[in-house]
Amino acid sequence: MQREEKQLEASLDALLSQVADLKNSLGSFIYKLENEYDRLTWPSVLDSFALLSGQLNTLNKVLKHEKTPLFRNQVIIPLVLSPDRDEDLMRQTEGRVPVFSHEVVPDHLRTKPDPEVEEQEKQLTTDAARIGADVAQKQIQSLNKMCSNLLEKISKEERESESGGKMPSGIKTNIKSASMHPYQRIKSKCPVRPSRSTFSHSHSQLHFPSFPFTAWKASVASQ
DSSP: OOHHHOOOOOHHHHHHHHHHHHHHHHHHHHHHHHHSSSSSOOHHHHHHHHHHHHHHHHHHHHHHOOTSOOOEEEOOOOOOBBEEEHHHHHHTTTEEEEEEETTHHHHHHHOOOHHHHHHHHHHHHHHHHSOOOHHHHHHHHHHHHHHHHHHHHHHHHHHHHHHHHHOOHHHHHHHHHHHHEEEEEEEHHSSOOOOOSEEETTTEEEEEOOOOOOHHHHHHOOO
């Protein structure tokens, strides 16, 4: 009996250690999503998912280990129920459970899902049993094809974005010259001296070219 108790205690310690690591990783990832979303990169998100996946696999290995007892065979019975605030319970649960009363015990010591969740699970199981093997295989193949096409599209976009990089200087020059207005290109090739009618900043006044008014008057009079 003592050997089984020690084995159960050691298994619980290992399980609590793995759960604590998983909880810390989840908390860190949630903090990044809530506070560092503006500078969060996709590789960083993938690293967080990989870490969580590895910790979940380790947790499953601990549960499936041959030396780990079947926790489903262990029965937890509440010895003391009180509506008063329990500071030790607050500290052990990190402030999540302030009291251990008749109201919270059914939720925290539940060994089965909620009735609504259990009913939905039964309905999904029934619907899955109605599908034949051939239909299920076709659906699996269709889903795999969609996932493959999506992954191929994502990989193609990543390759194109990486290959874009920096443009050669010749291409930049051609793009710049093509974006210029035709009049600007002609003007740049054939510079014209500014006439006397331009605005003079030094004298802050307009200078107009001399106009042959007398000759124009004589021409009009002759007509």
